[in-house]
Amino acid sequence: MAKSKEISVEQRLRALYDLQLIDSRIDEIRNVRGELPLEVSDLEDEVTGLKTRLEKLEDNLTSIDAQISDKKNLIEEAKTLIKKYSEQQQNVRNNREFNSLTKEVEYQELEIELAEKHIREFKAQIEQKKEVIEKTKEHTKERETHLKHKKGELDAILAETEKEEEALLKKSDDYKKKIEDRLVKAYNRIRTNVKNGLAVVPIERGASGGSYFTIPPQVQMEIASRKKIITDEHSGRILVDEALAEEQKEKMEKLFKKL
Secondary structure: OOOOOOOOHHHHHHHHHHHHHHHHHHHHHHHHHOOHHHHHHHHHHHHHHHHHHHHHHHHHHHHHHHHHHHHHHHHHHHHHHHHHHHHHHOOOOOHHHHHHHHHHHHHHHHHHHHHHHHHHHHHHHHHHHHHHHHHHHHHHHHHHHHHHHHHHHHHHHHHHHHHHHHHHHHHHHHHHHOOOHHHHHHHHHHHHHOHHHOOEEEEEOOEEOOOOOEOOHHHHHHHHHOOOOEEOOOOOOEEEOHHHHHHHHHHHHHHHHHO
């Protein structure tokens, strides 16, 4: 549905170019931020991942400590049994009983040796994990410092530009309401498909802005007459004459200074 059937082609061209200038200003603001928002988000994810890893490593240490404690208890139990079997050997009635108790003692001694071996292995794991934990803590601290710095950069840029961006976004919506739907859709489609988001460009030195393709003199005259909307056959951009572009730039510069 057309929003302003009565407006002339020239008024449509001016409104479209004004819209382009507003949206290009929004693009500039976002380009200043660049990859910072994404970088901050990635750093936050990285720090969260490192902290989760630290928690798992420390939980693992607790688990190994518990296993060492279990092995020490097993050793104490084995020693108690060895003492018990050794005392029983003093009161045996035959060699069969003596040999049976000797096997029990030998079995408990093997249990002690195995438990001590496991304890040594667990202690080696603890030392290794403590080293990993220390390095992970250092890395986490370094990434947190970097994150704080990047957040500070982003917050400073946002503080400078957020208010202006919000005002410009509102202006962009307001200007779109001045233009019929089909033109807004065409503008958005072109803007998405071309370099730098430039959907409406002026003629510069006989070529469309940002292009090396010359516009024929007859077409340049048609563009300057402002009687119909003409697009560049090479890029698909909507074309406006240089004089109109300069007039609208001056007008929009004044508007931007007020925001």
